[in-house]
Amino acid sequence: MRVLITAGPTREPIDAVRYIGNRSSGRMGAALAEAAVNAGHQVTLILGPVSAAFANGLRRIDIETSGQMHEAVLVEFPAHDLLIMAAAVADYRPKAVHAGKTPRQESLTIECEATADILAGAGQIKRPDQRTVGFSLELAGNIGRAREKLLRKKLDLIVYNTTETMNSESIEPSLLWPDGRVESLARLPKARFAEALMARATELF
Numbered sequence: 428m429r430v431l432i433t434a435g436p437t438r439e440p441i442d443a444v445r446y447i448g449n450r451s452s453g454r455m456g457a458a459l460a461e462a463a464v465n466a467g468h469q470v471t472l473i474l475g476p477v478s479a480a481f482a483n484g485l486r487r488i489d490i491e492t493s494g495q496m497h498e499a500v501l502v503e504f505p506a507h508d509l510l511i512m513a514a515a516v517a518d519y520r521p522k523a524v525h526a527g528k529t530p531r532q533e534s535l536t537i538e539c540e541a542t543a544d545i546l547a548g549a550g551q552i553k554r555p556d557q558r559t560v561g562f563s564l565e566l567a568g569n570i571g572r573a574r575e576k577l578l579r580k581k582l583d584l585i586v587y588n589t590t591e592t593m594n595s596e597s598i599e600p601s602l603l604w605p606d607g608r609v610e611s612l613a614r615l616p617k618a619r620f621a622e623a624l625m626a627r628a629t630e631l632f
């Protein structure tokens with residue numbers, strides 16, 4: 428199977444030296460990429476700026492902004508069977524990027540605009556032979572929001588997990604399918620979960 432994985436954070440520039448980022452470590456994506464390679468899949472990884480180590484034996488596309496990730500997904504998705512969006516894509520980006528370094532001021536207001544929803548976009552161009560899988564990072568107890576995203580983004584599977592997962596070696600996820608099925612897993616290392624998720628993703632075809 429040809430598997431496209433996105434991972435890590437995005438950085439949205441404010442000026443030539445500053446950006447808005449997030450705390451994603453990329454570890455979940457690293458584990459997924461490794462599990463997919465080990466399962467014998469052909470893997471493309473679209474990766475934001477992270478320090479995590481990544482598996483050999485895959486094609487890696489490094490990006491920085493959500494716009495670059497969006498472009499890369501649009502180019503790559505048609506040649507893949509499965510898209511797993513594990514990236515923590517910025518929801519907003521500064522509307523204007525200042526050239527050079529903005530000098531210090533008494534206060535600074537940055538006007539932001541919403542970024543494109545990459546996964547929802549992929550859901551719209553998805554062929555009947557393709558599948559999309561997303562992640563939903565929520566405050567504990569908000570599994571209903573994950574179900575809403577599963578349907579709104581036309582996903583085949585969504586992983587609900589809580590904010591405690593961030594920067595952690597382990598995850599306590601629930602898997603949700605469009606037919607209403609839910610599978611809740613006991614807390615497990617991200618590497619073990621990645622293997623389980625790849626197995627479930629294979630069953631989507």
Ligand code: CTP
Pocket residue numbers: 493512513514515516517518542543544545546547560561562563564576
């Ligand atoms: N995602 C995406 N493009 C974005 C934002 C998120 O493709 N601009 C993907 C993420 O990679 C993840 C899923 O969508 O797989 C998470 O969606 P969501 O929870 O909607 O992200 P948030 O924007 O954090 O949602 P909300 O702010 O409503 O909690």
